[in-house]
Amino acid sequence: MRLGFFSGTGPEGKGLSLRFAAAGASVVLGSRDLQRASRAADACNTVLGEPLILGMENRELFSACNIIFLAVPYARAVDAVVDARPFLHAGHILVDVTVPLSFRGGGVEYLEQEGGSNSEIIARQLPAGIPLVAAFKTIPAGVLARLDAQLNCDVFVCGDDAEAKRSVLEAASLIPSLRPLDAGPLRSARILERMTALAAWLNLHYKSKGARYRIEGL
Numbered sequence: 196m197r198l199g200f201f202s203g204t205g206p207e208g209k210g211l212s213l214r215f216a217a218a219g220a221s222v223v224l225g226s227r228d229l230q231r232a233s234r235a236a237d238a239c240n241t242v243l244g245e246p247l248i249l250g251m252e253n254r255e256l257f258s259a260c261n262i263i264f265l266a267v268p269y270a271r272a273v274d275a276v277v278d279a280r281p282f283l284h285a286g287h288i289l290v291d292v293t294v295p296l297s298f299r300g301g302g303v304e305y306l307e308q309e310g311g312s313n314s315e316i317i318a319r320q321l322p323a324g325i326p327l328v329a330a331f332k333t334i335p336a337g338v339l340a341r342l343d344a345q346l347n348c349d350v351f352v353c354g355d356d357a358e359a360k361r362s363v364l365e366a367a368s369l370i371p372s373l374r375p376l377d378a379g380p381l382r383s384a385r386i387l388e389r390m391t392a393l394a395a396w397l398n399l400h401y402k403s404k405g406a407r408y409r410i411e412g413l
């Protein structure tokens with residue numbers, strides 16, 4: 196299992212890369228620009244204290260990794276997948292972490308889209324046989340980056356391909372203090388994206404960076 200972060204140079208991509216690398220996973224951090232990828236990988240490796248993460252151009256990720264996280268802004272995700280199409284082949288799994296939120300004007304707004312969740316919109320652009328799994332949408336970058344902080348939360352994983360979903364649940368289980376939960380079909384991303392909007396609103400309201408979910412009673 197080798198994890199690649201497509202344009203993982205932002206806070207969410209770097210935070211997830213850090214957590215996975217610290218947990219012993221093989222991690223490659225991608226960017227549209229090789230220098231930016233290398234700089235972000237170096238910054239993460241400084242935090243980790245060892246050169247565990249490799250920086251690469253996005254298109255190189257596809258031959259080096261089997262699980263590829265899409266860590267671009269939500270509105271760029273469809274274009275990113277269209278660009279990635281020639282490099283995708285059987286055995287790849289795409290993991291969508293994008294959430295259609297706007298932070299304009301100092302607030303947070305969930306952006307309703309025709310076609311359902313951002314994950315469902317992206318999945319329709321994928322070649323046949325390439326599964327998309329939605330995961331990690333509700334986990335804020337602010338807490339991922341602080342490796343000394345326990346996550347103590349759930350990660351909701353949904354998708355229509357049972358085997359791909361199992362692989363992502365297995366990957367997520369590497370991270371300590373994170374409980375992976377099967378959240379059903381890809382359609383559940385409609386709920387997860389809205390849950391993220393609520394968590395982001397709570398973060399703003401309570402001047403926090405770490406609002407996240409833990410389901411009791413399971």
Ligand SMILES: NC(=O)c1ccc[n+]([C@@H]2O[C@H](COP(=O)([O-])OP(=O)(O)OC[C@H]3O[C@@H](n4cnc5c(N)ncnc54)[C@H](OP(=O)(O)O)[C@@H]3O)[C@@H](O)[C@H]2O)c1
Nearest residue numbers: 202204205206207226227266267268269271293294335336
């Ligand atoms: N931040 C959070 O707390 C959080 C929590 C949950 C989910 N998410 C989701 O995770 C995704 C990444 O979040 P982020 O905050 O890390 O995003 P970001 O910093 O805005 O962007 C991530 C990366 O995407 C690439 N990018 C930026 N603008 C682009 C454009 N116009 N076209 C193509 N690529 C572009 C850049 O990588 P290169 O230039 O290096 O290619 C950038 O470093 C978002 O969809 C967000 O909704 C974020």
